[in-house]
Amino acid sequence: MEISLIDKTERLTTGQLDEVDRLLQFAADTLGIEETAEMSVSFVMNQEIQQINKDYRQKDAPTDVISFAIEDEGADELPLLMETVANLPRELGDIIISLERAAEQAEEYGHSFERELGFLAVHGFLHLNGYDHMTEEEEKEMFGLQRKILDAYGLKR
Numbered sequence: 001m002e003i004s005l006i007d008k009t010e011r012l013t014t015g016q017l018d019e020v021d022r023l024l025q026f027a028a029d030t031l032g033i034e035e036t037a038e039m040s041v042s043f044v045m046n047q048e049i050q051q052i053n054k055d056y057r058q059k060d061a062p063t064d065v066i067s068f069a070i071e072d073e074g075a076d077e078l079p080l081l082m083e084t085v086a087n088l089p090r091e092l093g094d095i096i097i098s099l100e101r102a103a104e105q106a107e108e109y110g111h112s113f114e115r116e117l118g119f120l121a122v123h124g125f126l127h128l129n130g131y132d133h134m135t136e137e138e139e140k141e142m143f144g145l146q147r148k149i150l151d152a153y154g155l156k157r
Contacts, residue, residue, distance in 0.1 A: 001028045002089070004040040009099050012043055016114060023118050027125050027149050039092040039128060041121060049098040064101040065120040067127035069093040095124035111157050118155045122146050 003024055005017050020041065028037065044052075046062035054060045056068075070093040097120045106116035126142055133139035150156065 001025060001033055001035060002038040004038075006040060006042040008042060008044050008048070011099055016117065019114060020117060020121050023153055023155065024121055024125055026153050027122050030149050030152070031129055033092075033129070034090060036089040037092055038089050039094065039125075041095045041097065041124070043097050043099050046098050046100040049096055049101070052096060062098055062101055064098055064105060065124045066096045067093060067124040068096075069128045069130070071130070092125075092128040095121065095128065097121065097124065109157070115150075115155050115157065118153070119146070119150060122149050 001024070003021050005021060007017060024039075024041070049066065050060065050062040052066055053063050056066070070091045097117070099117075102116045102120055103113055106113045109116070123146060126146060131138070131142040131145065133142050
């Protein structure tokens with residue numbers, strides 16, 4: 001899978017970026033995502049993610065991760081059928097992660113920054129692939145898969 005990693009903060013090391021890439025490749029293999037699929041992950045600070053959260057979700061507060069799935073259809077939208085467009089790779093969408101929130105939550109939960117970064121990346125990735133946690137049943141399924149991927153990869157709490 002082609003993953004564009006964009007560190008707008010210039011705070012992540014090459015090793016941390018490579019680890020996020022490896023984890024998301026592992027998650028893609030777990031879900032059976034085709035190798036030609038594409039997506040992006042941007043790393044930002046609270047101010048930027050707060051503005052995105054306000055603009056797109058009408059919530060004027062920073063959040064930890066936001067996903068924009070290309071294949072999701074909102075109200076009054078027609079489904080986007082990428083398989084009908086010949087020779088184009090599947091575009092999953094974009095994930096945006098706040099490094100400040102990741103650091104705060106790592107401290108709050110008592111695990112490493114890298115584990116929290118991986119958790120947020122996988123969480124966003126599952127959203128790009130149609131998983132959600134709006135109901136108790138959806139949450140159980142999504143969080144169970146999230147835990148399975150992180151544990152199998154070796155990023156345990």
